[in-house]
Amino acid sequence: MKDVKNWTKWMYWFTLGIAIIFVYQLATGFDNISASFGRFFWVVRPFLMAVLIAYLFYIPCRIIENLYKRVKWMKKFARPLAVITAYLLVALLIVIVINVVFPSVSRSVIELANSLPGYYRDSLYFIDNMPEDSIISREAMASVIYALEDIDITTFVNPDNIVNYISGILRCC
DSSP states (O other): OOHHHHHHHHHHHHHHHHHHHHHHHHHHHHHHHHHHHHHHHHHHHHHHHHHHHHHHHHHHHHHHHHHTTTSGGGGHHHHHHHHHHHOOOOOHHHHIIIIIHHHHHOOOOHHHHHHHHHHHHHHHHHHOOOOTOOSSSSHHHHHHHHHHOOOOTEEEHHHHHHHHHHOOOOOOO
């Protein structure tokens, strides 16, 4: 009986010691642990992306598959055809976005960049003609407007920066 009591006492202290060492290692080696998790998720990320894509394509594929099953000779190949059709529709959507949406957005950004000097002049004219008893003081508005002079818009519309932004976004995904 005394041996069992001694054994449980030693196991308690051993477990406590292991827990203390674990907490200490966790606190001091957090960089190593986070790096290990980072490497793990770097390896697992393609599988997680595949699961996400499969989840997103499941419902459209089922709908397209049911449409293909209505045709007698396509029943046998309904699922592969549905998957191929879904991927082709997504590829078509991406091509449409690249060819229609991106040029429109880029034209709008260029137009905005070209209009900014006029907006700046209009805002200075508005500040100069503000009534004396307005809620916002002329000095406060002028300081905000003059602070905008320091912003270099060319750094935002520089093609190299846009490529870096897009590559950064793609690295995150």
